[in-house]
Amino acid sequence: MSDIQTISGHRGLLLEEPLIFEQSSPGRDGIDLPEAPPLDLDRLGGLARKAPIGLPDLSEPQMVRHYTRLSQKNYGIDSGFYPLGSCTMKHNPRLSEKVARLPGLADLHPFQPQSTIQGALEVIDLLAFWLKGLTGMPAVAMSPAAGAHGEWCGLMAIRAYHEDHGQGHRRRVLVPESAHGTNPASAAMCGFTVDPVPANALGRVDVEAFKAKLGDDVACIMVTNPNTCGLFETEILEIAKATHEAGAFFYCDGANYNAIVGRVKISDLGIDCMHINLHKTFSTPHGGGGPGSGPTVLSDKLAPYAPLPFVVHGQNGLKLIEHAEEVEGARPFGRVKGFHGQFGVFIRALAYILSMGxxxxxxxxxxxxxxxxxxxxxxxxxxxxxxxxxxxxxxxxxxxxxxxxxxxxxxxxxxxxxxxxxxxxxxxxxxxxxxxxxxxxxxxxxxxxxxxxxxxxxxxxxxxxxxxxxxxxxxxxxxRRRLDETLAARTPVLRWKPGANSAS
Amino acid sequence: MSEMRFTKDHEWIKVEGSTGTVGITDYAQHALGDLVFVEVPEAGRTLKQGDECAVVESVKAASEVYSPASGTVVKANATIADQPGLVNESPEDKAWFFTITLSDPSELAGLMDRAAYDEYVKGLE
Amino acid sequence: MRYLPHTESDRRAMLAAIGISDVEQLFADVPVSARQAASFDLPAGQGEMAVERAFTRMAGKNLSAGCAPFFIGAGIYRHHVPAAIDQLLSRGEFLTSYTPYQPEVSQGTLQYLFEFQTQVALLTGMEVANASMYDGATACAEAAVMAARITKRPRVLLSGSLHPQYRETTETFLKYTELEAEALSPDPLGMEDLIGRIDSRTACVVVQNPGFFGGLQDLRPLAEACHADGALLMVMVAEPVSLGLVESPGAMGADIVVVEGQSLGMGMNFGGPGLGLFATRDKYVRQMPGRIVGQTVDQDGRRGFVLTLSTREQHIRREKATSNICTNSGLCALAFTMHLTLLGETGLARLAHLNHALAVRLESKLRAVKGIKVLSQSYFNEFAVTFADDIDATAIVEALAAKGILAGVPAARFFPGWPELRPVLLLAVTETNTEADMDALVSALNEVL
The missing domain is CATH 3.90.1150.10 (Aspartate Aminotransferase, domain 1)
Structure with missing residues (x-):
């Protein structure tokens, strides 16, 4: 089939599509805008742009066809079976998309007066209620933007706790060899060193080897459960006990939480801290690589260190706390991103949760x-x-x-x-x-x-x-057939330039 | 022609007088696959035996190169930075990484000779 | 349950194929003490209608921007999102695909990311861009870390023009590393001396343009000073529409440019998800965090695209990676690139001009209001004003909200410990604002002042 040649280069429904830069005709409009009011004197302080940017001009029908054709070169869950291990490619409900677009939720600014966004705070608070209820954990940091960001958030809370308790020397983190690459990378961002733990013949943490590595310089362990081999860590209670006896915390990578949600409470496993990938367990779309969301549940010990902002129940309804001084006992380790978390993802995850129950x-x-x-x-x-x-x-x-x-x-x-x-x-x-x-x-x-x-x-x-x-x-x-990745890396072409990106 | 000595991390060093020439072995390039990027140390840098001194990358793997001996870098091979593929083609000859003035030639006694290295590699497979 | 296809007879047949009789046997590895009974005392599932009602009820408790004269910015801007964008974004092939690790079945994602990278590089005046970060704040922090990696210097100097939440995020990122952040005081008048603070330990200077208080700044002297001392200049842009009218950071000498991309294609969504744009010079590409798409050829010699330079990333480099980022903002990048494709060179310039002209119009209307003074000397579509007699801007905003007007953000919301900022208010204007909106704001201010 692949040897059939056509004059156009198209192959029936497999349509070739040039880059937008190759379809431009200067002056074409894709958007009609109202006339600007007269401007006698600009207020740009002499910084008006002098040269053109170089963006292509396309009309709306060109644009619609461009992205339609590009979409046809993608495989999605909607297209067929997507058994991509560790990524949880399950059906993305369309109700979630519909409610996320309600103007009363989508068309809100994060800095509106709090009296005008009580419903938005309720979405965050209700999702937090479910995440705490499902995991059995007392607190959740809602703002991390993805799983890896949640890992880092959890480790920051752990580090902050240790620093606060005269245990700042605890800098070693035990991570099984089978861990996602994000685990050691997140640990490094908190100033921790990573000490790998081997697996046993059954694909689980080698508990004896693990215990031998515990010591008073260990800040925490990071264990994925179920682990990346798809197996439940059978000795998890013993691991948790030994960890706590050594004065360390148990961080659980919750990437595989979808295997046990609704069946096992995280709090029953001795876990102090776990991020939850809303885009896995709670079915929000992966979107070709995001956006995700990584709320991180915390034990009582770690809860005071949760980052800003967070929602509390106040006298006049829900209250968004943006500064540590507003709440007694709060010891936030800082702020992990701008604004109040991945709100659009929260809505979708909550819609899934309310649907499933x-x-x-x-x-x-x-x-x-x-x-x-x-x-x-x-x-x-x-x-x-x-x-x-x-x-x-x-x-x-x-x-x-x-x-x-x-x-x-x-x-x-x-x-x-x-x-x-x-x-x-x-x-x-x-x-x-x-x-x-x-x-x-x-x-x-x-x-x-x-x-x-x-x-x-x-x-x-x-x-x-x-x-x-x-x-x-x-x-x-x-x-396209197999692509030459060696060529791509040896001679990187990372953008279009006039005359430099010919089709072959 | 002096004899090559080898490390367990798959570097080789060839010594003439007080100067050593360093590279990675054929086994190492084969294990990494097509190399796409090589970073070599700057001339004048002082290295201790076992220090990270260079980086090699293929599409799906990256690996540090450790100095087989202590000393000061004399010259780096600019050709392999431009043409990483040369490391695949001629790892133990044209694609040398750098030359180094040895500060402690006695260290070399701890490295393997060709026969010992070949035996070591056989054990890895 | 509508999302679960198995019938009881399917389940029985599958258990038989596995060779067990009870599905509980599959959970035998779970410690007995951690196995929960059927219910967690959590509510049961609901149908579409009931769930939709729940969200409609919550949405009804909010005052949405479309229902009020609206002048809030401070890092999130309300722009018109053309209808075509959301329609195309909803295509399942975009919405429900994963990160494009298998390039043969992901050319759609890879091509739009390649186009996106090109647009970002052009817009910022830089040579190369990545395929997105979570948001402007995290991208700002990652850029500071990258500058330290490049210069091998420990100190990051944060301008008072920087959005306070970008500053807080960056400080948090650096908190437990060997790097240090020095943040300058909030600077509504653009008076700070950054150049005098650069020294041999400075990895980079981080400034925002337009600044948090709206002001525009010629960055060329700062760029020169940075480069003379071996430091990098990192420029943050919170409002990318400004780049249609204002000189790009790259043209002014920036080494790394980070942009919050929310303004284009995405809508506000209560501030999340955002979209971090990240651009730099070619020579620093291997120090960049995040995914990068590159052009190559397939087995038949046809142009195609792949993820490339992956050895920087966590899945290969683990603790030595340039960042821990994995999931980024793929779909937000698609919305952004679609909007920019619809706008093009002509449309973006027109949109930027319209924003600026409307902002100037509001400023001129406010000059007639007694008790208000405009602080910003220059600006794009957002400026700071201050109320006379130390009137609390927060009280004004609350009073106007009660009248159904969303009248900007009081600076005190971000700087509670700065009494001199108590009367300062940030006002943003975009193409969505009408003449009637502005008149409503002006007359409401006249009533309360």
């Missing part, structure tokens, strides 16, 4: 775990599972099943693209060789999973049958 979320995590175990059960005789089940919300395979076929994990994933699926997460976690991490989520039907299983088994048979060339050539049916 406590019962619905329990069923969602149950179905997510059921789906992952179904994949594991149906695939494990052909693919090589890295650890025995049961798994939680995602199942991990490694590339032993491809040994001596000449096919790599990457090749296998690219073949899945031609079969109409988004690939699983590859080469993560780093603790197994050639990882294939599959997270089906609760949104998928049994029929979809069966279709995927049939394809994966078929591809495994093809690989073992020596059809390696097909794998190396994949994908062949996409708008």
């Amino acid at each position: 406590g019962d619905g979320m329990r069923q969602a995590s149950t179905d997510a775990v059921l789906n992952a175990n179904y994949l594991l059960a149906r695939l494990k005789d052909v693919l090589t599972a890295s650890f025995d089940g049961p798994c939680m919300h995602e199942c991990l395979f490694d590339d032993r099943f491809l040994k001596d076929t000449g096919v790599s994990t990457l090749d296998f994933a690219k073949m899945l693209i031609d079969e109409g699926f988004h690939p699983m997460t590859m080469y993560f976690p780093l603790v197994v060789h050639g990882a294939l991490l599959m997270e089906p989520t609760e949104s998928e039907t049994k029929e979809t999973l069966d279709g995927f299983i049939r394809v994966v088994l078929g591809l495994a048979a093809k690989a073992k049958d020596g059809q390696v060339e097909d794998f190396k050539a994949a994908p062949r049916l996409t708008p």
Whole structure:
């Protein structure tokens, strides 16, 4: 199919689309604006722009077609099955989009007088109520903008607590080797050093090795639970106990909270602090890489250190606290971003939560775990599972099943693209060789999973049958085939310049 | 021609007189894949054995290069900064990283010779 | 539950395939003491109509900007968002896709980010831009850290022109690092001496233009002073529409430019999500935080786009990464680039001119109000005024809110410990303001003053 040549370069519904800079005709209008009032003397202090910017001029129909065509080159959850492990690509309800656009919520300024935004504060407060209720934790810092930002927020609260209690020398953070890269990166931003903890043969934290690393210079541990291999940390209570006995805190990376939401309270696991990715567990859209939101739940000890701003119940309704002096006992470590948090994301997450309810979320995590175990059960005789089940919300395979076929994990994933699926997460976690991490989520039907299983088994048979060339050539049916990443990095072309970005 | 000595971190050093030439091994370039970026130390920088002295990057991996010996950097190889691919093509010859005036030649005794390094690498696979 | 497709018979069939009889067996690894019974005492799920009613009720408790003469800015600006943007933003292929790690199925996202990076570089007068940060405040903090990394110097000098929340965020970022922030006092009149404070430990000077109090500043002398001393100049822009009319920071010698991009494409959303634009010189690209898209070719030699220079990032470099950022503001970047595509060179210049002309018009109307003095010497679409006789600006704003007018932000909201700022009010004007809005503000002020 890919060898069919057309005069236009288009291939039926696969439409080529130039850059906006290649479609400009100076003076074209995409927006009609009212006439400005006469301006005798500008007030720009002599700083009026002298040269043109160089932006392209397009009309509205051109613009609409441009982005429509670009959208057609993307795969989304709406397009099909997206088993991208550790990313939780589940259905994004459209009700969330609708209510987020209500003018009474969307068309609000963060610095309006508080009497005029009581409903907005209620959205924040109600979401906080649910996050605290679901996790069993007494407090939540709402403002972090994403998961990694929440990690940093939690670690800052931990550092602030230690500094406040004469424990400022606690600078070491224990992080399992299988952790997301954000964990060590966030720790470094708080002035902590990272000490890796090995895993045991069952894919869990090696508790003895972990205990041996505890000491009075340890600020906290950072453990993802369920972990990045999709497994529940079976000895989590013992880990928490040893951590607390050593005077350290237990930070939990909540990236995989969706596996246990509605079933397990975080407070029952001995956790002091955990960020929640609203764009994973609570189904707000990933949007091609954001925006996310990473509220961080805190224990009683850490709660006073929560960053500004936060909402409290006052005498005349809800009150947004923007300065530490306004609340007795508050010891905020600072401010993590501008304004009051990812409000647009809060609305969407709350709409999902109210739709699901406590019962619905329990069923969602149950179905997510059921789906992952179904994949594991149906695939494990052909693919090589890295650890025995049961798994939680995602199942991990490694590339032993491809040994001596000449096919790599990457090749296998690219073949899945031609079969109409988004690939699983590859080469993560780093603790197994050639990882294939599959997270089906609760949104998928049994029929979809069966279709995927049939394809994966078929591809495994093809690989073992020596059809390696097909794998190396994949994908062949996409708008672009494999891209030269080495060229991109060796000679970076990071923007359009006149005459410098020809099509080939 | 003096003999090359090797570190466990896959650097090599070749000494002539009091000057050593440093690079990374064929095994290292192979493990990293196509290199896209190399950062070499400035001339005049003083290094201790084991100090981070250079950075090598492929598309999906980055790795520090550690100095196999103590001393002062004499000259860096500007060619590999412009053409990182040369490290893939000729890691143990043309794509040397820098030369260094050794301050403690006795350190080299702790490094491996070719046969020992080959054996070490075999154990990693 | 409408989002969960399994029937009970599906679930039974799947359990049978797994070889178990009860789904609880899948949770056997959870400690018994942490297994919760069916209910958390949290409310049950609800249908669409009930949920929509709940939000409509909460929305009804707010005074939305469209229902009032509206003059609030201070970092979030109310601009008209063309209808096409929201329609296109809602396409599932944009809305429900992940970060474009698989370039063969993400060319749409990658191409618009490449276009976005180009627009940001052009707008700021810089050579290269990344694919976005969370917001202006965090991008400002990351830029300060980047400047320290480049210069290998520890001190960051924060101008009093900087938005107080950008300042607080940056101070927080640096709090437990080896870097230090020195913040100057709020500076409504543009009187501070930054140049005299630059020394051999200064990594960068951070200024905002237009400043938090609205003032515009020629940054060339400051850029020269920074460069003469080996420091970088970092410029923050809170209102990107200004760049349609005002000289770009790059043209004035900035080394890093950070912009809060909310003004274009996104609406206000009570201040979040925002969009951090981040631009710099080519030579610093490997020190940048965040994702970067680059052009390349595919196996058949056709132009395509990929994420590139990833070795700076946390998923590869871990604790040595330039930042911990992973998720950024992809969809907000799409809204921004769409709006700028609709505007183009011609439209942006016209929009910027309209904003400025309306602001000048409001200023001239306010000159006729007794008891108000305009503080800003120069400005774009926002300026500071002060009330005579030390009248509390907060009280004025509350009084006007009671009359249904959202009349700017009192400076005291940000600087409660600065009595001299008690009578200072920030007023912003955009293309959404009508002549009638301005007259309503003026007559209401005449009533309360």
